[in-house]
Amino acid sequence: xxxxxxxxxxxxxxxxxxxxxxxxxxxxxxxxxxxxxxxxxxxxxxxxxxxxxxxxxxxxxxxxxxxxxxxxxxxxxxxxxxxxxxxxxxxxxxxxxxxxxxxxxxxxxxxxxxxxxxxxxxxxxxxxxxxxxxxxxxxxxxxxxxxxxxxxxxxxxxxxxxxxxxxxxxxxxxxxxxxxxxxxxxxxxxxxxxxxxxxxxxxxxxxxxxxxxxxxxxxxxxxxxxxxxxxxxxxxxxxxxxxxxxxxxxxxxxxxxxxxxxxxxxxxxxxxxxxxxxxxxxxxxxxxxxxxxxxxxxxxxxxxxxxxxxxxxxxxxxxxxxxx
Amino acid sequence: xxxxxxxxxxxxxxxxxxxxxxxxxxxxxxxxxxxxxxxxxxxxxxxxxxxxxxxxxxxxxxxxxxxxxxxxxxxxxxxxxxxxxxxxxxxxxxxxxxxxxxxxxxxxxxxxxxxxxxxxxxxxxxxxxxxxxxxxxxxxxxxxxxxxxxxxxxxxxxxxxxxxxxxxxxxxxxxxxxxxxxxxxxxxxxxxxxxxxxxxxxxxxxxxxxxxxxxxxxxxxxxxxxxxxxxxxxxxxxxxxxxxxxxxxxxxxxxxxxxxxxxxxxxxxxxxxxxx
Numbered sequence: 001x002x003x004x005x006x007x008x009x010x011x012x013x014x015x016x017x018x019x020x021x022x023x024x025x026x027x028x029x030x031x032x033x034x035x036x037x038x039x040x041x042x043x044x045x046x047x048x049x050x051x052x053x054x055x056x057x058x059x060x061x062x063x064x065x066x067x068x069x070x071x072x073x074x075x076x077x078x079x080x081x082x083x084x085x086x087x088x089x090x091x092x093x094x095x096x097x098x099x100x101x102x103x104x105x106x107x108x109x110x111x112x113x114x115x116x117x118x119x120x121x122x123x124x125x126x127x128x129x130x131x132x133x134x135x136x137x138x139x140x141x142x143x144x145x146x147x148x149x150x151x152x153x154x155x156x157x158x159x160x161x162x163x164x165x166x167x168x169x170x171x172x173x174x175x176x177x178x179x180x181x182x183x184x185x186x187x188x189x190x191x192x193x194x195x196x197x198x199x200x201x202x203x204x205x206x207x208x209x210x211x212x213x214x215x216x217x218x219x220x221x222x223x224x225x226x227x228x229x230x231x232x233x234x235x236x237x238x239x240x241x242x243x244x245x246x247x248x249x250x251x252x253x254x255x256x257x258x259x260x261x262x263x264x265x266x267x268x269x270x271x272x273x274x275x276x277x278x279x280x281x282x283x284x285x286x287x288x289x290x291x292x293x294x295x296x297x298x299x300x301x302x303x304x305x306x307x308x309x310x311x312x313x314x315x316x317x318x319x320x321x322x323x324x
Numbered sequence: 325x326x327x328x329x330x331x332x333x334x335x336x337x338x339x340x341x342x343x344x345x346x347x348x349x350x351x352x353x354x355x356x357x358x359x360x361x362x363x364x365x366x367x368x369x370x371x372x373x374x375x376x377x378x379x380x381x382x383x384x385x386x387x388x389x390x391x392x393x394x395x396x397x398x399x400x401x402x403x404x405x406x407x408x409x410x411x412x413x414x415x416x417x418x419x420x421x422x423x424x425x426x427x428x429x430x431x432x433x434x435x436x437x438x439x440x441x442x443x444x445x446x447x448x449x450x451x452x453x454x455x456x457x458x459x460x461x462x463x464x465x466x467x468x469x470x471x472x473x474x475x476x477x478x479x480x481x482x483x484x485x486x487x488x489x490x491x492x493x494x495x496x497x498x499x500x501x502x503x504x505x506x507x508x509x510x511x512x513x514x515x516x517x518x519x520x521x522x523x524x525x526x527x528x529x530x531x532x533x534x535x536x537x538x539x540x541x542x543x544x545x546x547x548x549x550x551x552x553x554x555x556x557x558x559x560x561x562x563x564x565x566x567x568x569x570x571x572x573x574x575x576x577x578x579x580x581x582x583x584x585x586x587x588x589x590x591x592x593x594x595x596x597x598x599x600x
Contacts, residue, residue: 064495091498104489108511118497167497 003037009070030056032231045222053231058177092122095168099180101160105152112148158189230288237314335587341580349395358386379565390547402525408467413474421482438472515592526581
């Protein structure tokens with residue numbers, strides 16, 4: 001099958017701030033040579049700790065950030081060749097849901113106005129047609145059409161996130177990036193939002209990149225999972241396979257940290273505390289995870305491991321794991 | 325959190341003083357007991373009396389009437405100059421803040437130059453270029469000096485707002501950059517801007533007063549408060565009323581607009597707005 005969105009060798013480096021440049025003359029490599037594909041209708045989860053580059057990857061895939069290297073193709077078309085106007089018209093096909101529902105809605109816009117914006121822009125709707133569509137959207141996400149005239153601050157966090165989801169699906173996109181859409185919400189609300197996303201995904205048939213640091217959320221809705229560490233994808237596998245048999249030592253650590261909540265069982269994979277190595281040029285060569293890796297040996301410093309297929313459809317970037 | 329009563333009292337006193345000035349300026353023709361330009365050589369420098377509640381000046385003109393009409397000049401200068409500097413400052417600040425890069429660099433260095441330039445020197449230059457100073461020139465001087473502060477403020481607001489998620493969300497939806505600035509960014513600076521503009525009115529009235537005091541602003545026989553103080557300064561120790569009343573008018577007006585600005589800032593505080 002043709003991928004809907006495909007990133008090849010994608011990199012993003014942020015220059016260190018001007019004032020501090022003389023002192024800490026290093027750039028931050030947020031994303032380093034990431035290659036990913038999202039297929040039509042699937043949910044690809046992108047997991048990893050904060051600062052590992054998952055949000056940056058999401059924004060790169062939507063063309064909201066310009067890559068420092070590599071490229072992103074949407075249905076085979078390179079985003080960087082589209083130009084500003086071309087990219088804007090493509091926005092009808094790809095949308096985004098943000099983490100913080102308090103920050104992602106314009107406080108001076110009524111909910112109706114927020115939802116009308118993409119409809120007017122991409123579908124050219126106006127008048128009663130527009131207001132009818134807005135009312136139906138609000139119903140779709142579990143709000144009342146009478147909420148249309150209310151402002152974001154009059155809603156709860158979960159309701160706001162419903163509005164943000166409505167805005168993202170307003171123009172029936174093919175691809176949605178959901179950047180930690182539930183991590184700012186109460187646990188009780190998280191489930192509702194996840195259920196809403198799952199339903200919408202099914203009914204609209206859209207593909208989703210679901211960014212999260214919470215593996216239990218990912219487990220319930222992802223088709224495939226990509227694990228990122230220090231700007232790189234270190235493991236990529238179908239969800240069932242990844243949760244049943246994680247290969248990369250970092251993925252195992254992540255899964256253990258979820259299980260640690262269970263009382264009695266102590267984890268065997270205790271990680272020594274060391275920050276991920278994102279500096280550029282790299283202070284130490286080799287695998288970015290070696291400082292925390294329980295399997296690390298001097299050989300890990302020799303080179304950066306590439307993703308290789310250890311089982312069919314299961315890719316891992318670790319020299320200690322043997323490929324098929 | 326501070327007591328809400330305090331905000332509203334600051335705001336209310338400011339609003340009352342500003343309203344007093346506006347009403348006095350609007351109804352000057354009815355409120356003023358005498359013609360502010362009527363010279364009466366028989367009654368110069370008379371102390372306050374029933375006929376002249378604020379006394380008369382060195383030409384026998386009624387000080388109360390001149391203070392009331394002077395409010396028109398002060399208010400007109402304060403407000404019109406703030407509109408000019410507000411428009412220029414918002415445009416420059418929004419461009420610099422949203423576009424960043426070299427546009428920002430150029431516009432902000434320009435702003436620095438305007439900031440560094442002494443207002444009196446600039447006023448002197450403008451007055452020298454155009455002969456016989458009129459009130460219109462004071463608008464231009466104050467407007468062209470005042471925009472720099474507004475530009476810096478708007479720039480920093482725009483820079484902080486453009487990093488918010490709802491701006492990225494608007495970009496993700498496909499809204500054009502111009503529309504993002506006009507519809508999404510600028511309306512969210514209105515709170516800060518209205519505070520700055522109100523304080524700007526006070527600043528402009530004060531600047532007009534000292535420009536006029538130095539003879540660079542409104543010219544005789546216009547009843548500008550600053551010019552009135554100049555005219556009365558020689559009698560300040562023996563017959564102070566010709567100076568004291570316009571001085572008090574300046575004090576109360578500037579105080580009023582400053583309190584109005586401070587009160588607005590408290591009311592428009594986003595932390596308070598969230599709880600509304």
